[in-house]
Amino acid sequence: MRDKKKAGNANLPALILLAALIMFWQMAAMGINAAYILPSPTQILVRLWELRGPLFTAHLPATMSVVAIGLLISVVLGLGLAILMDVSEVAEKALYPLIIASQTIPTTALAPLFVLWFGYSIWSKVLVTVLITFFPITITVFDGFKSVKTEMEELLFTFGADRRQIFFKLKIPAVLPCFFSAIKMAVPLSIIGAAIGEWLGAQSGLGYFSRRMMTQLDGAGVFAPILLLSVVAMAFVGVVSALEKRMIRWRND
Template sequence: MRKANRGNLPAAGLTLALVMLWQAAAMGMDAAYILPSPWLVLVRLWELRGPLFSAHLPATMAVVGVGLGISIVLGLGLAMLMDASPAAEKALYPLIVASQTIPTTALAPLFVLWFGYGLWSKVLVAVLITFFPIAITVFDGFRSVKTEMTELLFTFGASKRQIFWKLKLPAALPYFFSAIKMAIPLSVIGAAIGEWLGAQSGLGYFSRRMMTQLDGAGVFAPILLLSIAAMLMVAMVSMIEKRVITWRGQ
């Protein structure tokens, strides 16, 4: 327990230093509608806790959850397909990379035009951003298996399915959890972008509405809430990872 607390000291110290720097910059600028102080943001978050926690946070988390779920299924499917077929790898890999060169802010308004202000226009933005790290990272996990190990199992009479479940899948699990931890913040960003550009609810929408009112603290309050939600989700995934991958330290 003491070692864990000591391990958190550098992060706590750096966070405190950044908050103090933020406070100093806010005091030097003396324009709360542009850069509010951390205390003003916390006060505004408390004042707006009703609409933020009852309506806008659930709306954003719904987008994140659905988008992340679709990205996991899509990313794993593409990774498995590319690993199973070299022809599929040559055909899909360039397209997957090319999909990340499309500006998301350019597609988000089109998604709103096609699907309206409902859930799916934001979900598509989140999926477009998050499926890439899952597909590529898990594929690299499959490729990390040594050829000698695969050939050894073949000589023992193992089928391709047995090699996948007994060798490749355990080898790719650390890569999978790393990909999920990368995808969570990206899915939050994708949801916020989609809500910012076209929505009727959500933290991104609320932040944009506060900006039109020149409420600097109101703009930062939902952003802070988004950051906290993303960090909690990553922490939960890390806890699950420690319980599932028990052999990592061996």
């Protein structure tokens, strides 16, 4: 009961700030009085309700499919690269600059190429998602491995532990907080990546739907799928945070 009360008090400032921002947005939209430029929050909610049929039955599942596949590939790729760079100094020197360089290329420049190569299939959007998402997982987990103190490894070596035992008994538990932090960063980025891919070339999905509403000068229709994406991202991050608290109990003590 005390923990729930403490969590509620911790969320109170965020809720107050959110309410203040929504009120300011509502007043600014009423002052402009041009829904195609700046729709009000109430107009967006009304439009979201009006469009609930196509949004929830067709476009949301399409976007979530891209997010799920892209995030799964990013987790496997990111963890694989982090582990490889941790166990091999040669691999670290070869891969680390390339991983950094991969983030210097504008995604909006590559997305049309992916569409050209793969058409409007799901894989063009998945590649955009992976390109954006694998980076924080790789770097954060790799930094977590590097943060494990050498003295602890040497101590386990003196006790007769081999590299496999050190990896699973020392490094994996030590890197778990970094892994969950990386996933909490990657989830919103995966949704952004899916939306960007759909915006630039798709036949379904929330990003595609938002772009279609823009061509019709429907400001509230543009924001409705964006609001839905934001809610989904926050829900996913909440699920990851709950899993983190269950798996890393010592961090909450």
